[in-house]
Amino acid sequence: MQQVTERDNRRAGAVMTLLIGLVLVAGVASTVYATKRWWLPPLVSAAAAPIDRLFNIIMVSIGIVFVLTQGLLAWFVWKAARSPRALYWHESKRLESTWTVATAVILTVFIVMGYQIWLTLHTPTAAAAEKSTVVEVWGQQFFWTARYPGPDGQFGKTDPQFVDFQKNPFGIDPNDPAGKDDIVIDGSKGPIVMPADYHVTVKLSSRDVIHSFFVPNLRVKMDAVPGQVTEVYVQPTEPGRYEIACAELCGVGHFAMRGEIEVLPETDWQAWLQQHAGQHGGTAQ
Amino acid sequence: MAHGGTQAAVAGHATGAAHHHEPQSFWRRYIFSTDHKIIAIQYLLTSLVMAAVGGFLAMLMRVQLGWPGKEWPLLEAIMPNAFKGGQMNPDFYYGAITMHGTIMVFFFLTTALSGGFANFLIPLQIGARDMAFPVLNMLSFWAFPVSIAFALASFFVQGGAPGTGWTAYVPLSDRETAGQTLWLISVFILMLAFLAGGINYITTTLNMRTKGMSFSRLPLTVWALFVTALVGLFAFPALMAASLMLIFDRVGGTHFFDPAGGGDPILWQHLFWFFGHPEVYIVILPAMGIVSEVLAAHGRKPVFGYKYMVGSILTIAGLSFLVWGHHMFSSGMSPTLGSIFMATTLAIAIPSAIKTFNWLATIYRSKMRFTAASLYAIGFVSLFITGGLTGIILGNPSVDLYFHDTYFVVGHFHFIMGAAALFGVFAGIYHWFPKMFGRMMNERLGKIHFWLTFLGIYGTFFPMHFLGTAGMPRRIYNWDAYQFLGDVATLNHVISISAFVLGAAQLIFAYNLFYSMFRGPKAERNPWQANTLEWWAPSPPPHGNWDEAEPVVYRWPYEYSPKDAPEGVDHIPQWVPEPALATAGGDRAGSR
Ligand code: HEM
Ligand SMILES: [Cu+2]
Ligand SMILES: [Cu+2]
Numbered sequence: 042m043q044q045v046t047e048r049d050n051r052r053a054g055a056v057m058t059l060l061i062g063l064v065l066v067a068g069v070a071s072t073v074y075a076t077k078r079w080w081l082p083p084l085v086s087a088a089a090a091p092i093d094r095l096f097n098i099i100m101v102s103i104g105i106v107f108v109l110t111q112g113l114l115a116w117f118v119w120k121a122a123r124s125p126r127a128l129y130w131h132e133s134k135r136l137e138s139t140w141t142v143a144t145a146v147i148l149t150v151f152i153v154m155g156y157q158i159w160l161t162l163h164t165p166t167a168a169a170a171e172k173s174t175v176v177e178v179w180g181q182q183f184f185w186t187a188r189y190p191g192p193d194g195q196f197g198k199t200d201p202q203f204v205d206f207q208k209n210p211f212g213i214d215p216n217d218p219a220g221k222d223d224i225v226i227d228g229s230k231g232p233i234v235m236p237a238d239y240h241v242t243v244k245l246s247s248r249d250v251i252h253s254f255f256v257p258n259l260r261v262k263m264d265a266v267p268g269q270v271t272e273v274y275v276q277p278t279e280p281g282r283y284e285i286a287c288a289e290l291c292g293v294g295h296f297a298m299r300g301e302i303e304v305l306p307e308t309d310w311q312a313w314l315q316q317h318a319g320q321h322g323g324t325a326q
Numbered sequence: 327m328a329h330g331g332t333q334a335a336v337a338g339h340a341t342g343a344a345h346h347h348e349p350q351s352f353w354r355r356y357i358f359s360t361d362h363k364i365i366a367i368q369y370l371l372t373s374l375v376m377a378a379v380g381g382f383l384a385m386l387m388r389v390q391l392g393w394p395g396k397e398w399p400l401l402e403a404i405m406p407n408a409f410k411g412g413q414m415n416p417d418f419y420y421g422a423i424t425m426h427g428t429i430m431v432f433f434f435l436t437t438a439l440s441g442g443f444a445n446f447l448i449p450l451q452i453g454a455r456d457m458a459f460p461v462l463n464m465l466s467f468w469a470f471p472v473s474i475a476f477a478l479a480s481f482f483v484q485g486g487a488p489g490t491g492w493t494a495y496v497p498l499s500d501r502e503t504a505g506q507t508l509w510l511i512s513v514f515i516l517m518l519a520f521l522a523g524g525i526n527y528i529t530t531t532l533n534m535r536t537k538g539m540s541f542s543r544l545p546l547t548v549w550a551l552f553v554t555a556l557v558g559l560f561a562f563p564a565l566m567a568a569s570l571m572l573i574f575d576r577v578g579g580t581h582f583f584d585p586a587g588g589g590d591p592i593l594w595q596h597l598f599w600f601f602g603h604p605e606v607y608i609v610i611l612p613a614m615g616i617v618s619e620v621l622a623a624h625g626r627k628p629v630f631g632y633k634y635m636v637g638s639i640l641t642i643a644g645l646s647f648l649v650w651g652h653h654m655f656s657s658g659m660s661p662t663l664g665s666i667f668m669a670t671t672l673a674i675a676i677p678s679a680i681k682t683f684n685w686l687a688t689i690y691r692s693k694m695r696f697t698a699a700s701l702y703a704i705g706f707v708s709l710f711i712t713g714g715l716t717g718i719i720l721g722n723p724s725v726d727l728y729f730h731d732t733y734f735v736v737g738h739f740h741f742i743m744g745a746a747a748l749f750g751v752f753a754g755i756y757h758w759f760p761k762m763f764g765r766m767m768n769e770r771l772g773k774i775h776f777w778l779t780f781l782g783i784y785g786t787f788f789p790m791h792f793l794g795t796a797g798m799p800r801r802i803y804n805w806d807a808y809q810f811l812g813d814v815a816t817l818n819h820v821i822s823i824s825a826f827v828l829g830a831a832q833l834i835f836a837y838n839l840f841y842s843m844f845r846g847p848k849a850e851r852n853p854w855q856a857n858t859l860e861w862w863a864p865s866p867p868p869h870g871n872w873d874e875a876e877p878v879v880y881r882w883p884y885e886y887s888p889k890d891a892p893e894g895v896d897h898i899p900q901w902v903p904e905p906a907l908a909t910a911g912g913d914r915a916g917s918r
Contacts, residue, residue: 045695045769053696053773060777061708064784068712071788079792079817081728082810092724099722103715110711113686118704121625121694127887127896128691131628136687137680141634144679148672148718155672155722156665162724163661245658250498251591253656253731257797257810260728262656266592267497268585271658284810288656288731288799290491291498293416296802 054122061115065108072104082257085283085304087276088240089260091158099151162274172307173240176233179211180245180252180265183294184229185285186210191222191318209321222318228285232303236310237280245271253289256302262288277304358468360460361869362445365467367762369441370755372470373434378836379478380429383422385829390414392822394804419803420489421481421505427492428509431605432516433474435747439612440520440558441470443754444527444551446762450860451548453536453877455870458529462522469519476512480505491801493602496583496594500575507576510569517562517569524555524562531555536859538879543900545858545883546629549636550615553643554608560647561604568597592657599650606743607646611639613750614681617703619883620753621685623856624700625692626896628884631684638677645674655723656730664723671721678714682707693887697854698772702753705780706746713741716791731801734794740787752779752835759842760849764866767842775834782828789817789824857883857899877901 084093177188177196188211190196197213197220204212210227213220226233235241245254247265254273255262263273277283287298305313356364386408389398397412408418445463449456457463480487485503488494499506531552535544544552572594574580581587583594622629629635651659651667685707694700716738720726729735752775759767796811805814852861860867862877878901885898 045697050694050696053701054694056777057696057701057704060780061704064708064712067784068788071792075792075795079796079812079814081795082797082812092728095722096719096725096728099719099725103718107711107715110682110686111708114689114704114707114711117686117689117691118694121689121692122696124691124693127625127627127693129628129887129889130687130691131630131632131884133631133687137631137634137684140683141676141680144676148675151718151722152669152672155668155724158722158724159661159665159668162727250501251495255731255797255799257728262727262730264657266585266658268591269658284808286797286799286808290420290489290495290801293420293489293803295420296416296799296804297807299807 051122054118058115058119058122061111061118065111065115068111069104069108081260083279084258084260085277085279085281086259086261087238087278088162088274091161092260095154095158098154102147172236172238173242174236175242175244176235177211177244177246178228178233178254178265179248180254180287180291180298181248182250182292183287183298184227185233185252185254185298185300186228187226187233188213189224189226189234189314189317190219191224192314193219193222195219197221197223207322211321213321223321224314224317224319225321227322228300232282232301233285234303234305234310234313235275235277237277237304237306239276239307239310241275241277243273243275245273250291251289252287252291252298255286255288256283257286258283259302264289277302280304280306280309358464360456360464362449362457362460362463363762363867363871365463366442366444366446368467369437369445369470370443370762372474373438373442374836374839376429376433376437376474378832380426380434381829381832383426383429385825386414387419387422387426388822388825390419390803391805392818394806414803416803417486417489420491420801421487423801424489424491424494424509425477425481425487428477428513430744431492431609432513433470433477435609435744435751436520436605437470438751439609439747439754440527440551440554441467441523443547443612443616443751443758444523444555446758447545447547447860448527448530448551449534450761450863450867450871451545451858452531452534452539453859453872453879454530454534455872455876457526458534459526463526466519466522466526469515469522473512473516473519476508476515480508480512483508493598494572494594495598496572496575496591497585499572499594500584507573510573510576514566514569514573517566520558521562524558527551527555528559536876536879539859539900543879543882545615546618546632546635546639547612547615547858549639550611550618553639554611557604557608557611557643557646561601561608564597565601568594568601571597592654592659595654595657596650599653600647602653603650604643604646606739607642609747610743610750611642613706613747613754614639616750616754616757617685617706618688619858620699620703620757621688621692622884622886623757623854624697624703625689625694626886627688627692628886629684630687630690631680632882632884634680635684638680641677642674645670645677649674652721652723652726655726661723668721668723672718675714675718675721678710682711682714695854696773697756698767698769698776699753699756699854701773701776701780702749702756705776706749706753708780709741709746709749709783712788713738713743713746717742728797729794731799732794733790733798733800736800737787737790737794740790741783745783745787752776755839757854758860759839760853761860761863761865761867763843763846764849764864765842765844765846766849766853767846768838771834771838775831775838778831778834779828782824782831785824786821786828789821793817793821852899855897857885857897859900862899862901878903880904 179186197217199212245265247267252265259275261273283302285300402409483504488506490499571582581589583589648670652671849865
């Protein structure tokens with residue numbers, strides 16, 4: 042053992058206590074400060090309100106546990122630098138089963154809450170179903186494209202043989218009457234439009250590699266996988282423009298795969314549908 | 327410390343082991359060695375060199391993320407291709423994240439812990455003279471540089487290092503340039519090396535424990551390393567199969583993962599994460615073992631809750647195979663599966679919490695010697711708490727739909743896996759260095775290294791949670807494009823500067839390590855007055871470990887500050903028999 046005096050050791054213990062204390066205080070303070078400056082962007086989806094609530098509940102709970110455990114750690118370290126002799130104490134059935142059961146109970150509560158919310162996210166409410174629509178969104182290096190069923194509410198058939206990246210990127214079958222009024226929007230040129238207060242099902246897919254449709258304000262993220270169709274539900278509440286970020290590494294342009302969603306009030310939405318019916322490429326304007 | 331005392335009592339148990347002749351030539355002794363200790367040091371030093379490479383890449387990434395768009399003429403002069411025109415180019419950035427992650431997880435942490443410490447500690451702590459299969463052990467090590475060579479070669483082929491991340495999701499990795507194939511070959515060879523190592527650790531632990539070393543007397547380090555090897559046995563083949571299939575897809579015309587040919591890109595994710603989540607525990611379990619050992623030895627107090635500690639290692643190992651889907655909540659898999667993976671994921675927090683409480687109880691009323699080793703062990707507990715708690719947020723699929731693939735995840739896994747395992751490695755090095763090299767490291771430099779690293783880690787990775795909460799996706803080369811993020815420039819400056827401090831602090835460690843290796847003061851056999859068997863061997867132990875007989879084990883490894891021990895005895899090592907105790911006064915019981 043290198044010679045370390047009792048005093049040096051106590052000092053090192055004090056510094057360690059201080060550092061853990063600093064982590065505790067700075068951790069809590071910076072988090073409180075961050076809620077004002079770097080927190081969840083404003084929520085504009087009715088479907089996602091429970092997510093924010095759950096996040097807040099868990100955040101507060103783990104905050105409390107953080108303070109308690111780091112606090113205990115700091116305190117024990119402080120004591121350990123000063124005790125004349127260590128305690129020969131290495132087991133306590135009671136204590137150990139207590140904290141095992143307590144942790145299990147808390148986590149079970151989180152599992153149950155999490156399960157309920159997960160369930161609501163996947164079972165659209167009946168009220169919303171009255172006003173609902175579907176948008177198909179395709180990812181591709183490095184932008185998004187959207188297709189709407191148009192005023193008739195029916196998607197036309199598609200077939201790869203009709204794909205023309207300029208004029209008909211989805212390959213809508215020109216012989217299918219349901220496809221005549223379909224609307225296709227090139228997301229690299231303008232926003233993807235959605236109606237406010239509707240229950241919107243977004244059906245996702247990809248033309249090349251995996252992308253992920255991340256709309257922070259709507260609290261959704263879903264991968265767009267080539268060869269598959271995945272779905273998310275949103276209920277935008279506030280008209281306005283919201284950004285889409287790609288959240289799955291999809292190549293060198295991944296960081297710039299930005300898109301926009303424009304949420305329109307219902308009347309504007311209806312007008313928009315009429316105005317753009319049959320447009321198989323181009324922008325929303 | 328006085329020598330003598332119990333040696334005579336133990337000598338009676340000589341097993342008449344064959345003489346172990348030390349190989350004479352330099353090549354056989356230090357290069358193609360079959361001695362587990364030399365192999366351990368080879369693994370450890372190689373992995374530390376790789377950590378330096380991975381760390382350097384991290385610094386470059388932080389240069390870019392701290393000040394995107396800024397020009398760095400100096401860096402351009404050093405790396406003209408990566409910084410063409412003064413700015414880092416995105417191709418290089420994406421190559422850097424892939425290689426940083428790959429290096430840190432595979433070439434640094436897994437190899438340092440399951441190559442370095444497993445090799446060094448298992449035979450010594452169970453009282454064996456070497457591994458069960460020494461030649462296989464040597465081959466396992468030598469596959470490692472081959473694997474590194476393949477991975478690093480990708481920097482120099484057409485198209486550069488693969489830009490697909492360490493997760494190499496298909497179809498992107500199917501379309502990536504040639505570097506991806508080299509990466510896959512590298513991973514395959516490495517997994518083979520780990521399997522060879524793991525078979526050794528498992529067989530050695532099962533068959534070569536010395537007299538008296540029952541499973542209930544195994545040090546927690548050996549428990550952790552043994553169970554880790556078992557986890558690897560089931561996890562590595564999944565990645566080997568997946569990487570082979572992807573190599574076939576890339577060069578052999580098969581379509582396992584390619585949707586255009588009827589394959590399924592999600593299959594890759596299932597295989598990858600079936601390996602990938604256990605892999606996280608492959609790096610953290612050995613670190614947990616080290617921390618338990620170091621806290622007990624330097625705290626002069628038995629590990630609290632030995633049985634629960636072993637039980638939670640086993641539970642974590644088992645559950646680690648049932649949670650992989652939490653990486654795929656947003657992959658479009660069935661919501662029912664999502665709820666199952668939520669339950670298993672949150673369940674794994676229970677054994678993790680048990681371990682944390684047990685460490686806290688071990689520190690409680692200990693008589694801690696604040697050495698660099700114990701500081702790192704205490705620091706580990708703090709990091710593990712922080713990283714574990716944010717995991718509860720991510721384990722909830724509804725909430726994870728927002729946080730997945732944001733910087734929140736980067737902060738989370740750097741705490742729980744990156745930094746915590748890193749602290750385990752440091753605690754282990756400071757603790758076992760005297761045994762490995764027969765010399766002491768400088769404690770003052772060790773402490774300075776710790777203070778800076780601890781603060782550097784929190785400064786770097788804690789604010790990343792805020793970036794993630796603001797919505798910043800990970801794996802982005804530039805965050806300028808997004809308005810919803812608001813003002814994240816300040817945060818990114820703070821993170822980058824902390825990272826540079828953190829990186830610079832490692833130079834102190836490198837200096838201390840290499841200086842002490844050759845110039846440090848000579849170490850005694852048992853400088854920390856610890857109980858496990860390796861401290862009975864000379865420092866460093868000779869070829870064959872024990873100069874006369876193998877040690878015999880009389881008790882569990884945590885007899886620190888026992889109640890009715892003779893006056894002045896604050897620990898009773900595993901190799902000390904009862905009668906010797908009665909006669910040995912004072913400190914002698916603890917040495918030999
Ligand atoms: C000096 C300390 C370190 C710094 C500053 C650092 C920084 C970073 C950054 C900026 C990223 C990119 C995140 C992204 O865009 O997704 C990253 C990724 C990563 N880091 Fe670190 N890191 C450090 C140490 C470590 C350590 C010790 C590990 C060991 C596990 C590690 C493992 C990883 C992994 C697995 C990834 C993901 C790579 C990928 O996306 O494929 N890092 N790190
Ligand atoms: Cu993308
Ligand atoms: Cu996982």
